[in-house]
Amino acid sequence: MRNTASLLIVLVFLTLWEISARLIDKAFILPSPVQILVRLWELKDVLFLVHLPVTLLSIVIGLTFSIILGTAIAVWMSQNASVQRAIYPILIASQMVPVIALAPIFVLWLGYTIWSKVAVAVLITFFPITVNAFDGLSSGKRETEELFLTMGATKKDVFLKYSVPIALPHFFSGLKVAVTLSVIGAAIGEWLGAQAGLGYFSRRMMTQFDGAAVFAPIFVLTFVGILLFVCVAYIEKRMLNWRTKS
Amino acid sequence: MLEFNKVSFGYDENSKILDELSFSVRAGEFISIIGVSGSGKSTIFRLVTGLDKPLAGDITLEGNKNGARLGQVGYMPQQDLLLPWRTILENAFLPLEINGVDKQTAYKQIKPLLKEFGLEGTDDKYPSELSGGMKQRVAFLRAVLSGNPLLLLDEPFSALDAITKLSMQEWLLDQWQKRKSTILFITHDVDEALFLSDRIFLLKNKPVTAIEEISIPLRRERTRKDLHRPDMLELKERLLSTLRSEVTL
Numbered sequence A: 001m002r003n004t005a006s007l008l009i010v011l012v013f014l015t016l017w018e019i020s021a022r023l024i025d026k027a028f029i030l031p032s033p034v035q036i037l038v039r040l041w042e043l044k045d046v047l048f049l050v051h052l053p054v055t056l057l058s059i060v061i062g063l064t065f066s067i068i069l070g071t072a073i074a075v076w077m078s079q080n081a082s083v084q085r086a087i088y089p090i091l092i093a094s095q096m097v098p099v100i101a102l103a104p105i106f107v108l109w110l111g112y113t114i115w116s117k118v119a120v121a122v123l124i125t126f127f128p129i130t131v132n133a134f135d136g137l138s139s140g141k142r143e144t145e146e147l148f149l150t151m152g153a154t155k156k157d158v159f160l161k162y163s164v165p166i167a168l169p170h171f172f173s174g175l176k177v178a179v180t181l182s183v184i185g186a187a188i189g190e191w192l193g194a195q196a197g198l199g200y201f202s203r204r205m206m207t208q209f210d211g212a213a214v215f216a217p218i219f220v221l222t223f224v225g226i227l228l229f230v231c232v233a234y235i236e237k238r239m240l241n242w243r244t245k246s
Numbered sequence B: 001m002l003e004f005n006k007v008s009f010g011y012d013e014n015s016k017i018l019d020e021l022s023f024s025v026r027a028g029e030f031i032s033i034i035g036v037s038g039s040g041k042s043t044i045f046r047l048v049t050g051l052d053k054p055l056a057g058d059i060t061l062e063g064n065k066n067g068a069r070l071g072q073v074g075y076m077p078q079q080d081l082l083l084p085w086r087t088i089l090e091n092a093f094l095p096l097e098i099n100g101v102d103k104q105t106a107y108k109q110i111k112p113l114l115k116e117f118g119l120e121g122t123d124d125k126y127p128s129e130l131s132g133g134m135k136q137r138v139a140f141l142r143a144v145l146s147g148n149p150l151l152l153l154d155e156p157f158s159a160l161d162a163i164t165k166l167s168m169q170e171w172l173l174d175q176w177q178k179r180k181s182t183i184l185f186i187t188h189d190v191d192e193a194l195f196l197s198d199r200i201f202l203l204k205n206k207p208v209t210a211i212e213e214i215s216i217p218l219r220r221e222r223t224r225k226d227l228h229r230p231d232m233l234e235l236k237e238r239l240l241s242t243l244r245s246e247v248t249l
């Protein structure tokens, strides 16, 4: 198998964790992987039926927003040089703002609703999507664009038949970063103030000194992140199957 | 077919590349343009295709003086510029797609041509799976499918190995005679120009103020042996020495 090596490393890591956790023997600070899995099983109904759907919903809404808004701005910038000159630096600068420090403000504005989590998720996933989509849209060669023009192509033809296809690989790179970040974003949002969600649950368990139950939702979040990533990678492979031929 | 009348052009006002250049091309001719690097060969093509406009002078294409020319000439660039995400069939379809031809009709037109162009069985392959010579043939097919009688080929064979190049030249002559198109062909290879052309345009001076027109004293049905005739050897010598005198290092 292709991922044997990575799998092995993870297994070694988990084993070491298991051993040290048993040696230290303070489950409320450092539960062992086995303890966490057992707790996960015990809590499966609450985790998967109550809290997971809430978190997933903020992730999906946040990502959808980012993708729509991000690509729209990327397209706008690619079509209009003065828009690009105006927005691109702001976009880069916005990344210097510590989003995590800003997150409590969203909770203040939007309350314990799902929208404060969506806002955090959008804020951190928006950037990789926009920048990658824009870089992709502007990665075309001038020679090819001119070849299109000599065929009598309109600006729209060039955009749809050249700029968009050539941007797709970049877009997917951005999306892969964004889906993993979206999980973090939603979890942070929930940590700071929520009534449900995996981040919220993890935090509540911390106040009860239930170490294994703190880690259980984190395991689930990790799994969600990996799953989203794999989904995107799969769609990417299907859509860009020409790249594997050579 | 195509006429340049006192055409001047430069990428910026101060440095002209073409200065009052005139020439004309008859329908059905095969014309090679040779000149030292940077002399303005590709620039002439940009003017013919309509990508750039002359600063002064007139360009007449098929009786249409200074009209819109984008989409009116078939252009084959130096690199094949095939779209890597499109199959060979889809790449060939591009000019037709842009002209609003529907897929079914277009594919029916393209498929027999693929065979004729020695591209049989490559319909669903991607450009990265083809050899250099094959990719150039696809690029040429794409130029032909633009449906325009005037074809501009910018150093199409310069990236090919010597043997492939020779067979591509013969193949191109075949195609040209079959399709009765008019071809303007940029090359650095004097032998190539002598073998292919009816006339050779040699660009002189910087900026280019005149072209030397050289008619090739060979019948259309020619073989490579004809290049060894004394008059052809002499012509080759003359071309090479003129080119050499134009090179400024």
Ligand SMILES: Nc1ncnc2c1ncn2[C@@H]1O[C@H](COP(=O)(O)OP(=O)(O)OP(=O)(O)O)[C@@H](O)[C@H]1O
Residues within 6 Å of the ligand: B011, B017, B035, B036, B037, B038, B039, B040, B041, B042, B043, B044
């Ligand atoms: N887009 C451009 N902007 C400014 N100058 C240009 C541009 N394209 C070409 N030039 C200049 O115009 C001159 C002629 O260029 P052109 O590409 O027509 O030469 P060429 O004869 O095709 O050369 P080569 O044989 O190397 O392809 C060169 O000096 C080049 O530096």
Ligand SMILES: [Mg+2]
Residues within 6 Å of the ligand: B041, B042, B043, B154
């Ligand atoms: Mg050139």
